[in-house]
Amino acid sequence: MAKIITVTSGKGGVGKTTTSAAIGTGLALKGYKTVIIDFDIGLRNLDIVMNCERRVVYDFVNVVNGEATLKQALIKDKRATNLYILPASQTKDKDALTIENVGAVLETLSGEFDYIVCDSPAGIEHGALMALYYADEAVIVTNPEVSSVRDSDRIIGILQSKSRKAELGTSVKEHLLVTRYQPDRVTRGEMLSVQDVEEILAIPLLGVIPESEAVLKASNQGVPVIHDQKSDAGQAYGDAVARFLGEERPHRFLESQRKGLLKRMFGG
Amino acid sequence: MGLLDYFKQESRSSASIAKERLQIVVSHERSRRHQPDYLPALQQDLMQVIAKYVNIDPDEVSVQLDHDDQRSVLELNICLPKD
Ligand SMILES: Nc1ncnc2c1ncn2[C@@H]1O[C@H](COP(=O)(O)OP(=O)(O)O)[C@@H](O)[C@H]1O
Ligand SMILES: [Mg+2]
Numbered sequence: 253m254a255k256i257i258t259v260t261s262g263k264g265g266v267g268k269t270t271t272s273a274a275i276g277t278g279l280a281l282k283g284y285k286t287v288i289i290d291f292d293i294g295l296r297n298l299d300i301v302m303n304c305e306r307r308v309v310y311d312f313v314n315v316v317n318g319e320a321t322l323k324q325a326l327i328k329d330k331r332a333t334n335l336y337i338l339p340a341s342q343t344k345d346k347d348a349l350t351i352e353n354v355g356a357v358l359e360t361l362s363g364e365f366d367y368i369v370c371d372s373p374a375g376i377e378h379g380a381l382m383a384l385y386y387a388d389e390a391v392i393v394t395n396p397e398v399s400s401v402r403d404s405d406r407i408i409g410i411l412q413s414k415s416r417k418a419e420l421g422t423s424v425k426e427h428l429l430v431t432r433y434q435p436d437r438v439t440r441g442e443m444l445s446v447q448d449v450e451e452i453l454a455i456p457l458l459g460v461i462p463e464s465e466a467v468l469k470a471s472n473q474g475v476p477v478i479h480d481q482k483s484d485a486g487q488a489y490g491d492a493v494a495r496f497l498g499e500e501r502p503h504r505f506l507e508s509q510r511k512g513l514l515k516r517m518f519g520g
Numbered sequence: 521m522g523l524l525d526y527f528k529q530e531s532r533s534s535a536s537i538a539k540e541r542l543q544i545v546v547s548h549e550r551s552r553r554h555q556p557d558y559l560p561a562l563q564q565d566l567m568q569v570i571a572k573y574v575n576i577d578p579d580e581v582s583v584q585l586d587h588d589d590q591r592s593v594l595e596l597n598i599c600l601p602k603d
Contacts, residue, residue: 398541401546402545405546406549409549409550413553438535441533442535444538444539445535448535451539452539452542452543
C-alpha cells in the first residue's frame with residue numbers, strides 16, 4: 253500500500269510544483285518507488301520541471317477516461333530510477349476527475365508504488381479537492397507572506413473537513429513547508445519569520461526552503477533542484493525529505509548567508 | 521490616537537504588523553469554519569429587527585454558534601450605542 257502525499261497551498265505560485273518534483277525525486281533517490289501525479293488539469297507543468305514534456309503521449313485524464321492504460325501514461329524519469337510521472341492533461345475539462353475515477357487510479361498505483369505524490373493545482377475548488385481527497389499526509393507549501401499564510405490556513409481547514417480521512421473520522425498528517433524564505437529580510441523585519449508562520453498555522457514544520465537562484469536554474473534545465481546538492485535549496489529539500497522519512501535534522505538556512513560588513517572586512 | 525502611539529506604530533516592523541493582522545483574520549475565519557451556512561442570513565435578519573428599535577453599527581453585531589458535548593449555543597453579541 254502506497255502512502256499518498258498531497259502537496260498543496262491554496263495560493264498559486266508558492267512552490268508546489270517545485271516541491272512535488274523535489275520531494276518525489278528525493279523519495280525515489282532514497283530507494284522508494286515513487287510516482288508524482290500532476291493534478292493541475294489544463295495547466296500541466298510538472299512535465300517541464302521534470303524534463304519529460306516531450307515524452308508525454310497519454311495523460312491522467314486519458315487514464316481516468318479509459319483511453320489509455322496507466323502503463324501507457326506513466327513516464328519513467330531519466331535520472332532517478334524508481335521515479336515515475338503521471339502528467340496532467342493540457343486540454344481537457346477540469347471536471348474530468350471525480351472522486352471515483354481518481355480513487356480507482358490511486359488504488360491501482362497503490363499496489364505498485366511506495367509513495368504517490370500529488371501536485372495540487374492552486375485554489376480551493378474541484379481540482380484542489382481531487383488532489384487532497386485521498387491524502388494520507390499533506391505538505392502545506394507556504395511563503396512567508398500574508399496571503400499565502402491565510403490561504404494555507406484555509407486549505408488546512410479543508411483537509412480537516414473534506415478529505416477522506418476527515419470523513420472517516422481520522423486526520424491527514426500535516427507538514428508545514430515554508431518556501432522562498434529570505435533570512436536577511438526577516439532580520440530587517442520585512443518578512444514573517446518561520447516562527448511566526450508556525451505559530452499562526454500551528455502545524456509541525458517539515459522544512460524551510462530559502463529563496464534561491466538554484467530553483468530557477470533547475471527548472472530552466474528540467475532537473476529537480478534536489479539533484480543540485482551544492483545549492484542551498486537542494487540541501488534544504490534533501491533535509492526535508494530526510495525529516496519526512498523520520499530522520500532528525502537541524503533546520504539550516506534560517507540565517508542570512510551574506511556576510512556582515514565586519515566579517516567581510518576582517519574575514520571569518 | 522496620541523502622538524506617541526503614532527510614532528510607535530511607525531517604528532513597528534511591517535512583519536510584526538503582518539503577523540498581528542494574520543492572527544486576527546485567521547482566528548476569525550477558523551471560528552466560522554464549523555458554522556452552518558444559514559448564519560450570515562440569520563445575522564442579517566436579526567440586524568433588521570434590532571435596527572427597528574435601536575441605531576446599531578453592523579460591525580458591532582456578532583452571531584456565533586458554539587458547541588460542546590451536550591449542546592449548541594447560539595451566541596448573539598450586540599454593542600448598543602452609548603445614549
Ligand atoms: N525556493 C525558491 N526560490 C526561488 N524561486 C522559487 C522557489 N520556489 C519556487 N520558486 C519559483 O516560483 C515560481 C512558482 O513555483 P511553482 O513551483 O511553479 O509554484 P506552484 O506550483 O505553487 O504554482 C517558479 O518560477 C519557481 O521557479
Ligand atoms: Mg504548480
